[in-house]
Amino acid sequence: MGSELIYRGHDGPPAEDGGEYSPRPEKRVLWLARPFRYLLREQRLLFVLVGMALVSVFFAFAPPSATPSSYDSRLVVDRARQFSVPAVHGGYRTALERGFVGAKVPLGLKRKRLRVVVTGGAGFVGSHLVDRLIERGDSVIVVDNFFTGRKENLVHHFGDPNFELIRHDVVEPLLLEVDQIYHLACPASPVHYKFNPVKTIISFSQLLLRFALVLSVHKTNVVGTLNMLGLAKRVGARFLLTSTSEVYGDPLQHPQTETYWGNxxxxxxxxxxxxxxxxxxxxxxxxxxxxxVEVRIARIFNTYGPRMCIDDGRVVSNFVAQALRKEALTVYGDGKQTRSFQFVSDLVEGLIKLMEGEHVGPFNLGNPGEFTMLELAKVVQDTIDPDAKIEFRPNTADDPHKRKPDITRAKELLGWEPKISLREGLPLMVSDFRKRIFGDHSEVDLTTSGTATITDNGSP
Incomplete structure (x- = not known):
C-alpha cells in the first residue's frame, strides 16, 4: 500500500468540506510573508531595524543646532587635512580620523581644560612650565621632593584652584588621573648629579635618598621614569620625557642631529x-x-634664566654669581669649549609644542647660537662688570669640546625656534640673581609672548 501525505506543518489543513485534499499550498504572496516570518524569528535583526528607524525619525524632525558663526565644518576638515600625520605603518590619517589628542583642537572649537602633572615642577625649568600651563587655563599638579626645587618658585600659585603641589619622590609610585605628564624630575647640574650618582641613574628624580635606601635602590634602575610611564599607561596619558644633549657625550658630529648616537x-x-x-x-x-603609550622625547641643550640655582656648577649661573660678588670668573681648560645657550621661556614653548604635536621625537630643543667659554665670559663682563677678572683652572674629566644643536627637525615639524638671544636674556637672569643674592627689589616679568621685561620697584 503506497504512502500518502496527510499533513505538512507549513501547509494549510485539509478542506473542511471533505473534498479531495491536495498537498500543494494555496496560492499566496510568499515574497511578502517569508521576510516577516524571518524577522519574527531573528529578533535581533528586527531590533536593529527598529532602532535605525527611530534614529532616522529623530534626526529628520529635530531642530538644527545653533553653531557659532565663526565655525565652519569645511574649514575644520581642510585644517585637519593640512596637518595629516604619518600612521604607524606609513600611511596617512587626518587629525579628524585620529581624534583630537594632546590638546590640539580645530579652529572654532573651545579647547578643553587639561589635567597635567609636572614632575620636578618646583625646579628651574619646571616652575616656568607650570606658569605657562596655568596661564593657558590647565589644571596643574606639581610633584617634587624639593632636593633642587624651591617652593618660592611656585608661591605665586598658592590659592589658585587650578594648582596643586605634592611633595613626593617619583621613585615611589603615584596614582593620579591626568591627561598629560611632563617628566622633568632629575637633577641637571653637575654639582647635584655627582653628589649621588647612584640615585641619579636610578630615579631620574631629585637625588637624595636616605642612606639605608641607597644600598638597595641600585637594582631598580631608572624607576622614576618607569613609574611615570606606568602611570601614563594606566590612565592613557601622554608622556613627555625631558632628555638632554648629554646623550651625545663628547660629540664627533657637529652640530648634533637627532640621528647621531653619541660618544x-x-x-x-x-x-x-x-x-x-x-x-x-x-x-x-x-x-x-x-x-x-603616547610619548614625546625632548633633548634639551644648555638653558639659562631666572630661578636657576645659584652656584649649581653650570657655567652661566657660575659666571653670573661670581661677577655679581666681584669674584673672578672661573674658566676650566683653555676656554675654547663651545656651548649653545637658550632662554628658559623659549624652551618652555618648545616643550608645549612638542607635547601637543603629533611627532614622537626625539627633538633637539636648544639655541644654535654657539659661544666659547671665553666669549660667554665676555658677555657676562659686558652685562655686569667690565672689570671682572678671569681665572683659568684645569678642565674637568669628559668635558665635551663642542655642543651645538641642529634644530632643523624642530623647525619643520614643530614650527619652533628660539627667539631670545643671549645678550637679550642674560640681563633678565642677572636681575633675578641680584635680587636673590643681595635682596634687590627688581623683578623679572615673563610675558605671554615669550619675551621678558625688567621692572624696578624702587630699589636704590
Missing amino acids: VNPIGVRSCYDEGKRTAETLTMDYHRGAQ
Missing part, C-alpha cells in the same frame, strides 16, 4: 647622568612600541 664614556664621572638619560629614552620608546 659617551660609560664609566666616567658624568656617565650617571648621560647613561641614565639614554636608558630613560630607551624605556620611553619601549613603552611606546610595546604598550602603545
Whole structure:
C-alpha cells in the first residue's frame, strides 16, 4: 500500500468540506510573508531595524543646532587635512580620523581644560612650565621632593584652584588621573648629579635618598621614569620625557642631529647622568612600541634664566654669581669649549609644542647660537662688570669640546625656534640673581609672548 501525505506543518489543513485534499499550498504572496516570518524569528535583526528607524525619525524632525558663526565644518576638515600625520605603518590619517589628542583642537572649537602633572615642577625649568600651563587655563599638579626645587618658585600659585603641589619622590609610585605628564624630575647640574650618582641613574628624580635606601635602590634602575610611564599607561596619558644633549657625550658630529648616537664614556664621572638619560629614552620608546603609550622625547641643550640655582656648577649661573660678588670668573681648560645657550621661556614653548604635536621625537630643543667659554665670559663682563677678572683652572674629566644643536627637525615639524638671544636674556637672569643674592627689589616679568621685561620697584 503506497504512502500518502496527510499533513505538512507549513501547509494549510485539509478542506473542511471533505473534498479531495491536495498537498500543494494555496496560492499566496510568499515574497511578502517569508521576510516577516524571518524577522519574527531573528529578533535581533528586527531590533536593529527598529532602532535605525527611530534614529532616522529623530534626526529628520529635530531642530538644527545653533553653531557659532565663526565655525565652519569645511574649514575644520581642510585644517585637519593640512596637518595629516604619518600612521604607524606609513600611511596617512587626518587629525579628524585620529581624534583630537594632546590638546590640539580645530579652529572654532573651545579647547578643553587639561589635567597635567609636572614632575620636578618646583625646579628651574619646571616652575616656568607650570606658569605657562596655568596661564593657558590647565589644571596643574606639581610633584617634587624639593632636593633642587624651591617652593618660592611656585608661591605665586598658592590659592589658585587650578594648582596643586605634592611633595613626593617619583621613585615611589603615584596614582593620579591626568591627561598629560611632563617628566622633568632629575637633577641637571653637575654639582647635584655627582653628589649621588647612584640615585641619579636610578630615579631620574631629585637625588637624595636616605642612606639605608641607597644600598638597595641600585637594582631598580631608572624607576622614576618607569613609574611615570606606568602611570601614563594606566590612565592613557601622554608622556613627555625631558632628555638632554648629554646623550651625545663628547660629540664627533657637529652640530648634533637627532640621528647621531653619541660618544659617551660609560664609566666616567658624568656617565650617571648621560647613561641614565639614554636608558630613560630607551624605556620611553619601549613603552611606546610595546604598550602603545603616547610619548614625546625632548633633548634639551644648555638653558639659562631666572630661578636657576645659584652656584649649581653650570657655567652661566657660575659666571653670573661670581661677577655679581666681584669674584673672578672661573674658566676650566683653555676656554675654547663651545656651548649653545637658550632662554628658559623659549624652551618652555618648545616643550608645549612638542607635547601637543603629533611627532614622537626625539627633538633637539636648544639655541644654535654657539659661544666659547671665553666669549660667554665676555658677555657676562659686558652685562655686569667690565672689570671682572678671569681665572683659568684645569678642565674637568669628559668635558665635551663642542655642543651645538641642529634644530632643523624642530623647525619643520614643530614650527619652533628660539627667539631670545643671549645678550637679550642674560640681563633678565642677572636681575633675578641680584635680587636673590643681595635682596634687590627688581623683578623679572615673563610675558605671554615669550619675551621678558625688567621692572624696578624702587630699589636704590
